[in-house]
Amino acid sequence: MSIQVNNINKRFGDFVALDNVSLDFPSGELTALLGPSGCGKTTLLRIIAGLEQADSGQVLLEGEDASDTHVRERQVGFVFQHYALFRHMTVFDNVAFGLRVKPRKQRPSETEIRKKVGALLELVQLSWLGDRFPSQLSGGQRQRIALARALAVEPRVLLLDEPFGALDAKVRKELRRWLRRLHDELHITSLFVTHDQEEALEVSDRVVLMNKGKVEQVGPPQEVYEHPASSFVFGFLGSANRFHADGQVGFVRPHELDIITDLNSTEGLEARIARILSFGASARVELYAGNGIDAPLQYEVELSRERAASLQLEPEKLVRLVPARLRVFDGSDLQGVGA
Amino acid sequence: MSKAVRRVLPGFNLSLGYTLVYLSLLVLIPLGATFLKASSLSLEQFWAVVTTPRVLASYKLSFGASLIAGAINAFFGLLLAWSLVRYTFPGKRIVDALVDLPFALPTAVAGIALTAIYAKNGWVGSLIEPHGLQVAFKPLGVLVALVFIGLPFVVRTVQPVLQDLETELEEAAASLGASRWQTFRHVVFPALYPALLTGFALAFARAVGEYGSVIFIAGNIPLVSEITPLMIITKLEQYDYVGATAIAVVMLVVSFVLLLAINLLQGWTAKRTGRES
Helix, strand or coil, rough: CCCEEEEEEEEEEEEEEEEEEEEEECCCCCEEEECCCCCHHHHHHHHHCCCCCEEEEEEEECCCCEEECHHHCCCEEEECCCCCCCCCCCHHHHHHHHHHHCCCCCCCCHHHHHHHHHHHHHHCCCCCHCCHHHCCCCHHHHHHHHHHHHCCCCCCCEECCCCCCCCCCCHHHHHHHHHHHHHHCCCEEEEECCCCCCHHHHHEEEEEEEEEEEEEECHHHHHHHCCCCHHHHHCCCCCCCCECCCCCCEECCCHHHECCCCCCCCCCCCEEEEEEEECCCCCEEEEECCCCCCCCEEEEEEEEEEHHHHHHHCCCCCEEEEEEEEEECCCCCEEEEEE | CCCCCCCCCCCCHHHHHHHHHHHHHHHHHHHHHHHHHHHHCCCHHHHHHHHCCHHHHHHHHHHHHHHHHHHHHHHHHHHHHHHHHHCCCCCHHHHHHHHHHHCCCCHHHHHHHHHHHHCCCCCCHHHHCCCHCCCCCHHHHHHHHHHHHHHHHHHHHHHHHHHHCCCHHHHHHCCCCCHHHHHHHHHHHHHHHHHHHHHHHHHHHHHHHCCCHHEEEEEEEECCCHHHHHHHHHEEEHHHHHHHHHHHHHHHHHHHHHHHHHHHHHHHHHHHCCCCC
């Protein structure tokens, strides 16, 4: 089911959470709402779910205005960051909850409920945990149960609020791959909120980047990464080096910078090496701007280990930085500069 | 050498010893003395003392009114706790402080104040008595006094639990299609139930032992509005110490059995809902 939001405004006191946001979420896609905390992404998700009321604007579900529909009737599955599992119920009863609270006429029989919950637990690969209580489960298991519970009522859309935010790095990574596979299986229109750019880029079909209650850019992960629409997007999607010149700021990713040791060259900028971190496939070099006598500005360069070794880099050494690609943002206009 | 269990905080033996001595001095020895004193009666004599019609009527009133008062307090205490946690309204802090007042007030003051209000010529009494509802000097008066002194217990046990209860749980239930009543019945109430039961047990126990506030409003009419603690005092005033302790023993045993039952109920629900396994 498609979701459309039109001119949504929301304030909390003086704080503007959402500033005239309009977005279109096509049917069957997995979209990431990405942005720093306080950018309004969770508020937007909660307004779509009906857990929060917008001050003005419209939410259209499948083209129909849902602004006055209660969360009960919206048929949205909502997954919370902290799972919100019912602690006094077993895993089975948690998943069955949505089926058991249906009006008597629509309620499936207990055997059907059993079958359906069994299938859902199978889907989230936790069928052996049915009799346990949530407190006996790990974080990753709890979140999968929360997802199964949300799916039990066959929601038209699935909304996930920082679903992996409370998990440790390894489980996070596992779970987001799993979520992607699950989405490919079910094709249910899904929105998930995250502040982790890696997560957003890796999992989603489309990324919506938000900042200070406004949408900065919308597009497929590849596109927003390769062609960021603003300096905010560029900075948020990865590490960025800033070069100031003529009142303008140029942005370069660490792997797009090269180091040359020929100090007589007029190419690039002078910098002094502060630290070399060499592990994994690449080496990271941190540098001071200029000759480093009173230079607070730090640059970061990512090189292959071979390249780093051949340059014979060491701390305190003076080098020059040459950008392979420099971007200058003027307002929201993009001026890619190839070097 | 035996291998001691290592604990983060030391002094387990010391604190256990202290607890036992403390409990013995303050609770077990006085209660033991009660049993000892009562045992100077033969079984027939004991039975005769504790089953006179006046005493039997007082049991009914004391335990009956205490249970009803506990139940009323459970309901309204939950309501009050809910309002205090979930809503902001002007004067909320004052209301919050007022809840504890029945704890601080000398019970006699409470009794006299309630009597003055509910008596025939009192503010409330003069309004309700023409409609045939007499509170003061009736068993109903006893109930009013017991509800008054038991009010803080349920509020103070439920309040912190309610504060910790995430509204997310209610939102989750609503997003799964549960109605307001279903959300309360299946999500909120089970979470509050243990605290509610504890509050009920405390309010009940306090009501059973209450004396000061009740005797003023009860009127103390034999067979109608005499409470068991009053029977004990009456016996004491007649220097019938053995008779007094006999009744006290009955009260103790009944109270203990009821509180134990509540405790077992707590443990049973805890096991059934996975808080302890």
